[in-house]
Amino acid sequence: MTYQPYVLSAAWNVGANLTLRAADADNNGTPDLWTTGTGGAVTLWKVTTLTVGVPGNGTLAAQPTQSLITSDHSWQLNDADSGAVGTARDTAGTLHATGNAGVTWNTGDMFDPDTVFNGTSGTLTTPTPAVNTNADFSLSVWVKPTALGGTILSQDGTNTTGFRLYTDAADKSWRFAMPRTDVAAPVWDVAISAANTARLGVWTHVTVTYQKSVGTMWIMLNGVRSAHGAHSSTWSAGGGFRRGSHRTGASSHGEWFAGELAAAQTWSRTLTFSRARNLPVEDFDGDGRSDILGFSTSHTELWWTPNTTVAGQPPSRGVSKRISAGWSDITDPFVTDYDGDGKSDVVGRVDDELWTWSNASATGTPIVVAADKLGVNWDSLPRIAPADFDGDGRTDIVGYSSNNDELWWVPNATPVGGMPQRGTSKKVSSGWGGITKQMIADFNSDGKPDILGRGSNNVMYVWLNTSTVGNPSVGPLVALGTAWDTLPTTTTADFDGDGREDIVGFSISGDKFWWVPNTTPASGTPSRGTSKEVAAGFATATDKRVIDYDGDGRPDVLAQIGDELWVWPNTSTPGNPSVGPKVSLGLAWNTIGDFLTERRAF
Numbered sequence: 310m311t312y313q314p315y316v317l318s319a320a321w322n323v324g325a326n327l328t329l330r331a332a333d334a335d336n337n338g339t340p341d342l343w344t345t346g347t348g349g350a351v352t353l354w355k356v357t358t359l360t361v362g363v364p365g366n367g368t369l370a371a372q373p374t375q376s377l378i379t380s381d382h383s384w385q386l387n388d389a390d391s392g393a394v395g396t397a398r399d400t401a402g403t404l405h406a407t408g409n410a411g412v413t414w415n416t417g418d419m420f421d422p423d424t425v426f427n428g429t430s431g432t433l434t435t436p437t438p439a440v441n442t443n444a445d446f447s448l449s450v451w452v453k454p455t456a457l458g459g460t461i462l463s464q465d466g467t468n469t470t471g472f473r474l475y476t477d478a479a480d481k482s483w484r485f486a487m488p489r490t491d492v493a494a495p496v497w498d499v500a501i502s503a504a505n506t507a508r509l510g511v512w513t514h515v516t517v518t519y520q521k522s523v524g525t526m527w528i529m530l531n532g533v534r535s536a537h538g539a540h541s542s543t544w545s546a547g548g549g550f551r552r553g554s555h556r557t558g559a560s561s562h563g564e565w566f567a568g569e570l571a572a573a574q575t576w577s578r579t580l581t582f583s584r585a586r587n588l589p590v591e592d593f594d595g596d597g598r599s600d601i602l603g604f605s606t607s608h609t610e611l612w613w614t615p616n617t618t619v620a621g622q623p624p625s626r627g628v629s630k631r632i633s634a635g636w637s638d639i640t641d642p643f644v645t646d647y648d649g650d651g652k653s654d655v656v657g658r659v660d661d662e663l664w665t666w667s668n669a670s671a672t673g674t675p676i677v678v679a680a681d682k683l684g685v686n687w688d689s690l691p692r693i694a695p696a697d698f699d700g701d702g703r704t705d706i707v708g709y710s711s712n713n714d715e716l717w718w719v720p721n722a723t724p725v726g727g728m729p730q731r732g733t734s735k736k737v738s739s740g741w742g743g744i745t746k747q748m749i750a751d752f753n754s755d756g757k758p759d760i761l762g763r764g765s766n767n768v769m770y771v772w773l774n775t776s777t778v779g780n781p782s783v784g785p786l787v788a789l790g791t792a793w794d795t796l797p798t799t800t801t802a803d804f805d806g807d808g809r810e811d812i813v814g815f816s817i818s819g820d821k822f823w824w825v826p827n828t829t830p831a832s833g834t835p836s837r838g839t840s841k842e843v844a845a846g847f848a849t850a851t852d853k854r855v856i857d858y859d860g861d862g863r864p865d866v867l868a869q870i871g872d873e874l875w876v877w878p879n880t881s882t883p884g885n886p887s888v889g890p891k892v893s894l895g896l897a898w899n900t901i902g903d904f905l906t907e908r909r910a911f
Contacts (some may be wrong), residue, residue: 314364315358321369331419332451332531340860341531342369353532357862359884368882370502370837374810380449380574382439382550385851386424389414393700397433401574404550406433412553419512420451421789424552426796428456429879432553438464439550439575440486442471442519443543447576450552452568454509457481459566461515462573463555464546465492470555473548474517475564480504483535485528486519487497489542490771493558500526500538500732503595504672516593520579527702529580535701536651540723549574550575589704591644591856592616594652594670594899599856601626601874601894602644602655608903609637611655611803611856616858624876630676639664643908645695646705647721655905656695661688663706665729669869678905681729682720690717692911694749696758697721699718699776706731707749707781714742716760718781737781744770747911748880750801750810753829754876759783761801761812767794771835787835800909802855802864804843807883812837815857820848822866843886867894874898 317830318910328345342354360366361787388394389684394408399479411431418421423435431572440446442469448462458478463470472487474640479558483502488495490608500517506895507513524541541811552570557563571705589597594871605612611634615627642657652668655677666677693708703721704793710717720732741747747762757774772783789812793799799814809827816823821844826838858865863879867887873896877888 312821313361315359315367316364317367317369330451330514332514334381340546354358355806355808355862358880365393368806370806370808380576382575384433384552384573385571386573387420387422390416390422394433395770397424399435404435404437404439406435406550406552407431412750415569418453420568423569423571425569426459426553426566428459428565430565432551432565433564434465434549434551436549440464440577441545443521443545443578445519445577447516447518447578447580448474448574450573451512451514451571452539453512453570454507454566454568456567457507457509458564459553459568460564461566461570462517463551465548465551465556466544466849467495467544467548468559469495469545470551472519473555473564474515476507477501479528481507483513483515483528483530485506485526485536485538487519487526487540487543489540491546497541498526498538498542500528500536501596502528502530502536504771505597506530506535507653516580518580525702530551537642537649567726570770575672586813589653591653591669593644594672595652596672598860599858600675601901602905603901604636604639604642604903605906606900607637608902610634611636611677612901615673616860618859620860624865624878624892624894630675633679635775641693642903642905643695644905645907646697646724648727649703649721658687661685663687663693667729674885676842683729683731690719693748694908694911696749698758698774698781700757701778707737710745711743715739716741716783716799719781738783746799748799748801748812748909749911750909752801752810752835753833754831755811759835761789762860763793767791769793769837773835777901789835789837798853804855804864804879805881805883805886806863811845813845815853819849819850821845822847822888826884826886841886850875852903852904856906867900872899873894 330343332338333340339356341356344352354369358368380401382399382404384397391414393410394412398407399407410878413423413425414422447866460483462474462476468491469488473750474485484501486497514531519526526538528536553566554562556801585605593600601614611632613632614629617627619623628759638659639657644653647654647665648667653829654668663683664680666680669676669678692710693706695704698705698707705721706719716737718737719734722730722732741766744762749758752759752771759774760772769787769789775782777785796814801810804811804813811827823842824843825840828838851868853868858876865879868902874894875891878889880887880889
């Protein structure tokens, strides 16, 4: 076996009593670290900027700490070092599981020991149920599959299973399914993650939560929401909690899992997780890379230019494709996942109406389907932006009234798997008349999008989001200093990779790119640090934007100079913003008149 060692820190958590785990949290191909400390404090440490050497080097960036929620049942699956699994103890309760010869103890992996399932007969089962499938519940487990397609977790009913967590071999997705009735061939409701997220030989922390009151099931991969689905026809599966297979009939089990499992847990409640961060909204075909979407100069055609960048290699692009024509009447367009299927849709206005074009793309094949209208009178909100403002997991629309004095919220009422819909608008607050250049970002890292804006005195302010589901609200303004007129163009991005949304922008001349660090403690009072100039040479550049183009989890700078599009790769470390030499993405970009990106400003 060969390997490349890296030094990530010379003095990291010295003297601390921590439990350490590893997994690729941001799906960028580099394993990250988790620590669990005193009082169940869990911290994710993102690993970035790996450079090869003897040894190599890299950096660790702490993300906001979360509190560990005690489970009702917990099977660590580490009771022995070798042989067939006889009993796996429930260390949080008394619901011990019994194994068979198809499940063996294993050592030498990230979890040492853990359990290996042979994919043909191996299963672990409790004598009674672990959760009530007719109520709220949650499950989690660490999974390392050696083949795709088998059932990881399930709970027996009489003729079928009450649920099953599994991988799909065809599109390499994670799936959680619940049947509507307890029959041998039921109708299934399924939550499906993005394609290619289930990877062979890679440990993934998979969490599932079901909330009966709203009939919604969620899949979380490595701590971030990755899929959801609807299920309202509930019933109680009263059999044993099973790992490695599921009930397929009154007297049969099947769909055997092949791979390793560790640390399985259950809760008789729902769990909440933040939406994925650093996942590219501009990834239009679902291959995990930020593409470039735009309208032709005549604004009649929508075009897609695929991102072909390979991890660790310079940025590159593929051959552009025309998606469709007939867009000449569309104004104020942007991309966001409005229908909640994990794909970025197109949203735009036609006169006083707002429309969505749902994304039906597959990898390498960009497609949008027929438009759905989200009502009329949108001219009353001339400036809008997408955000899950009330925390219900759906992308809402927030905007300012035509007199700029009122902030309004238009809830997303799209049912899971259904056609895009909106609910009744609500006024959030008034008194915004003197505020300009508003942006939307989670500035205090509490999982809610806050609002930033400038006063007439060139002070930047933050209004923290205090919403609950169905009840939008903001707190009092907090100042972030003066002299913001020196940066007439700004946006938000975690530019240095420390887990906090910074403010970046261009100088009055347009030549210099600046970084204003976010120093806000997790869920604390907003604050900013000292500004730093990152780079110069942008004076002749146009269509400047900040997105993670090379897929390393850090937002890069894209801009057009003449007819050529360039990428300045982000080479920052926490507290030290920088970009590398610009890389060309080719010529003839003057044929694109209006680029579509994630909207972070109103």
